Amino acid sequence: MGLAVEMKQITKAFSGVKAIDDVSLKVEEGEIHALIGENGAGKSTLMNVLSGSFSHHTYEGSVWVKGKQVKLTSPDDANKAGIVMVHQELALIPEISVAENVFLGHLPKNRTGIDWKTIYGKAEEALERLSLSIDVKSKVKYLSVGQQQLVEIAKAIMMGGRVLILDEPTAPLTDRETEILFRILKDLKEDGITIIYISHRLEEIFKLTDTVSVMRDGKMIVTKKTSELTTDSLVSYMIGRELKNMYPDMETKAGEVILEIQDYCVRHPEYEGKNIVSHVNMKFCRGEIVGISGLLGAGRTELMMAVTGGYRITGKGKILLDGREVHFKSPKEAIRAGIGFVTEDRKGNGLIVDQSLCFNCSLAALDKVRARHMLNRRMETTLTEKFINELKIKTVGMYHPVKSLSGGNQQKAVLAKWLATNPRILILDEPTRGVDVGAKYEIYTIMKELAEAGVAIIMISSDLPEVIGMSDRVYIMSEGSLTGELHKGMLTEENIMKYATNTANC
Numbered sequence: 001m002g003l004a005v006e007m008k009q010i011t012k013a014f015s016g017v018k019a020i021d022d023v024s025l026k027v028e029e030g031e032i033h034a035l036i037g038e039n040g041a042g043k044s045t046l047m048n049v050l051s052g053s054f055s056h057h058t059y060e061g062s063v064w065v066k067g068k069q070v071k072l073t074s075p076d077d078a079n080k081a082g083i084v085m086v087h088q089e090l091a092l093i094p095e096i097s098v099a100e101n102v103f104l105g106h107l108p109k110n111r112t113g114i115d116w117k118t119i120y121g122k123a124e125e126a127l128e129r130l131s132l133s134i135d136v137k138s139k140v141k142y143l144s145v146g147q148q149q150l151v152e153i154a155k156a157i158m159m160g161g162r163v164l165i166l167d168e169p170t171a172p173l174t175d176r177e178t179e180i181l182f183r184i185l186k187d188l189k190e191d192g193i194t195i196i197y198i199s200h201r202l203e204e205i206f207k208l209t210d211t212v213s214v215m216r217d218g219k220m221i222v223t224k225k226t227s228e229l230t231t232d233s234l235v236s237y238m239i240g241r242e243l244k245n246m247y248p249d250m251e252t253k254a255g256e257v258i259l260e261i262q263d264y265c266v267r268h269p270e271y272e273g274k275n276i277v278s279h280v281n282m283k284f285c286r287g288e289i290v291g292i293s294g295l296l297g298a299g300r301t302e303l304m305m306a307v308t309g310g311y312r313i314t315g316k317g318k319i320l321l322d323g324r325e326v327h328f329k330s331p332k333e334a335i336r337a338g339i340g341f342v343t344e345d346r347k348g349n350g351l352i353v354d355q356s357l358c359f360n361c362s363l364a365a366l367d368k369v370r371a372r373h374m375l376n377r378r379m380e381t382t383l384t385e386k387f388i389n390e391l392k393i394k395t396v397g398m399y400h401p402v403k404s405l406s407g408g409n410q411q412k413a414v415l416a417k418w419l420a421t422n423p424r425i426l427i428l429d430e431p432t433r434g435v436d437v438g439a440k441y442e443i444y445t446i447m448k449e450l451a452e453a454g455v456a457i458i459m460i461s462s463d464l465p466e467v468i469g470m471s472d473r474v475y476i477m478s479e480g481s482l483t484g485e486l487h488k489g490m491l492t493e494e495n496i497m498k499y500a501t502n503t504a505n506c
Contacts, residue, residue, distance in 0.1 A: 002067065004029040004163050004194040005050065005083070010061035012045055012054060014404075015396055019045040021218045023061075027163070027211075032185060032195045034205045034226070037215035038238055038436040039408025040394040043198055046215070047165050050196075051085035052078030065163075084161035086152045088168040088407075088434070089347075094141035099123035101140055102155045126154040130184050146177030150184065163194045168407075170204060171434050174296050182208055200436045202231055214238055239438040246441065247469035250448040254472065255286035257323075258456050259425055264317030266299070266306045266480075277303045277315065278480045284425065289447060289457040291471035293464070294500050299480040300460045301344060304427050308334040308341055335364060340418030344429040344460075350414040353403035357395055358384040360402050360413055365420035387416035392442060408439035415446065426450060429460040444470060464493045478502040 007025040011018060020042040027033045035043050048054050050063060052072035063070055065081045072078050075085070092101045100107070102123045108115045123136040132150045140148060149169055156164050166185075170178045185195055185208065197209055205212060206226060213223040214237040221237050266277035277299045284290055292300045306315035309328030319326050321337060328334045331341065343349040351360050361384045362369045369380040384398045391412040395405055402413055411431070418426060428447070432440045447470065451457050461467050467474055468491045476484040476499035484499030 002029060003027065003064070004031075004066065005196075006064040007046070007050060008062045008064065010046065010049055010059055010063075012049060012059040017396055018218055020049075020215075023215070023218070023220045025213060025220065026223070027194060027196060029066075029194055030189055030192045031210040032189055032197055032208055034197045034199065034209040034212040035215070036199065036202075036205065036212060036234070036238060036436075037221075038438045039406035041215040041238075041406075041436075042218040043215055044167070044406070045218075047085060047167065047196070047198065050078070051075055051083055051165055053085075079159050079161070082160055082162035083165070084156035084159050084163070085165040086149075086156055086167065086169065088171060090148055090152055092140045092148055092151060092155075095139060097137050098127070098134060098140055098143070098151055099136040101151060102126060102136075102158050104155065106159070122158065123154070126158050127151075129157070130154055131180070144177070145172040146174065146180070149173065149177075149181065153184070157188075157193075161193070163196065164188070165196045165198070167198045168200070168434055169197075170199065170201065178204075200434060202234060202437070205234070206231070216240055235437050238436065246437075246444075246465070248441070248445045248448045250445075250452065252287055252289055252448060252451040252472055254288040255454060257283050258286050258321070259284040260318075260320040260323075261303075261307060262318035262320065264303070264307070264315055264319070266302055266311065266315040267313050269313055276480050277306065280317075280477075280482045282475055282482065284456045284458055286424075286454045286456050287451050288472045289451050289459060289470055291467040291474040292458065292460045292477065293462075293467050293474050293496050294477035296462070297479070298477040298500070300477050301429055303477070304341070304429070304458065304460065308339055308427070310334075310341065335421060338422075338424035340364070340421050340423035340426045342414050342418055342426070342428040342431055344433070346410050346414045350417070351402050351410060353410075354401055356399045357388075357393070357402055357405070357413055358398040361387055361398075361416045361420055364417050365422075368420065383420055384416075387412075387419065391416055391446065408435040411435050411443070412439070415443065419446075419450075423455060425456045425458065427458045427460070430462065431459060432461075432463065432466065440466075464496055467491070467496065468493070476500050 003026055005027045010020055010023045012020050023046055037043050049059055052075040055073040056071040063072060070081050099119050103119050108118045120136055130150050130153060134147060169181060199205060209226050212226050212229060214221045216238060261280060261282045264277060264280045265275050268274040268276040280303060294300050302311055305311040307319055308331055310331045347353055358380055362380045369376055369383055393409050393412045402410060432443055447457050459470060472488055474486045474491060475482060476496055478500055483502050486495055
């Protein structure tokens with residue numbers, strides 16, 4: 001087989017700053033080719049060039065598909081050339097059927113109008129190819145995130161995609177859904193479809209891909225067969241230095257109890273007579289990092305959102321802060337009490353992405369950037385500059401919209417927003433999801449430093465190595481109940497999973 005895609009000497013700049021600089025990439029037909037690098041390395045920019053999101057007039061260099069140069073002006077041009085990108089934020093319409101989403105933008109017609117027979121028949125064929133057994137007439141909103149991801153891939157194939165670009169496809173998936181996706185991608189590869197796979201999860205790279213290309217600071221650093229690489233060598237290519245330990249070697253020491261949750265319950269928002277959190281008891285100390293682990297749907301996020309007044313249903317039970325009973329009716333009250341909450345969904349609940357980095361950094365700490373009840377721009381600018389430097393946020397400028405930042409830098413912006421409040425308790429929900437290795441280490445270091453300074457850190461995470469590597473203690477939940485508590489010496493993936501599946505005493 002020959003080359004499916006070749007990109008030659010691509011340079012793309014924004015506001016005079018080069019996002020990618022003289023980058024070349026070759027992808028063989030019928031291979032799974034990983035494209036990796038730190039957040040802000042230029043991966044998305046390069047793929048937006050290939051997928052037609054940036055017109056050929058806006059960058060230097062050339063794109064070749066199956067040996068022929070193409071000049072793409074839009075994603076539609078790329079689709080016609082057989083290149084389809086499945087973005088991390090899924091582009092499905094929840095209120096219409098699966099079949100309509102699969103054919104969105106190119107609905108087949110007959111003499112009387114839309115050819116529904118063909119639409120449903122072809123959609124069923126596409127989903128069968130992906131081993132997805134669902135009713136193509138059902139609305140997308142009723143599907144799981146994993147099923148929606150596969151519908152996106154079915155849609156890409158129906159558009160004639162011979163080169164699929166997948167951007168962090170497993171970020172919202174469970175382990176089982178990820179296994180299913182991998183099997184499907186390997187089947188597509190056998191059918192001659194080329195896959196460019198963007199991911200921060202290095203274990204996936206070694207499990208799935210044939211070739212790896214690494215970008216750093218807007219340049220292509222290396223392209224090698226996956227079999228020629230190790231985790232250590234891959235990390236060193238990504239960050240430009242050797243990273244001997246994934247987790248900072250900093251000791252934390254628990255102080256007095258600052259937050260206690262007693263016999264806490266939260267009613268299920270949809271099922272009458274059922275709790276989403278049931279009779280939970282937990283304690284959190286100053287200077288300690290406590291993990292909360294469990295499978296999807298265990299009630300971890302719902303628990304902490306209810307405790308801090310941010311859940312749609314009020315919880316019942318006792319919340320003690322510094323030994324005194326409190327009940328937060330809103331996140332605003334929790335913030336005033338010194339509690340910060342880095343939410344799982346940074347774009348939905350963490351940031352206002354159309355606003356600037358400066359606006360977002362001060363959003364939860366307006367009392368610190370105002371004088372005489374008026375916003376003080378100089379104070380706001382000083383605060384933002386402080387966190388750009390401390391958190392190493394890569395940005396063109398603090399007044400540019402947050403949506404222009406890479407995923408990892410957006411995560412740092414959320415962190416900056418809450419650090420600006422000087423929290424006594426900081427809750428982090430999936431703090432490193434979609435974040436590269438180097439940025440993860442920086443976030444872990446910040447967490448350790450905060451704990452050393454006496455802040456109580458509560459970390460909700462589905463990443464078991466992260467939970468084990470960062471936590472002093474771990475609470476494990478299953479189906480809304482607390483099933484176990486493990487201290488440092490007992491923290492293993494096997495032990496956590498026993499409690500997460502409620503089989504520890506079997």
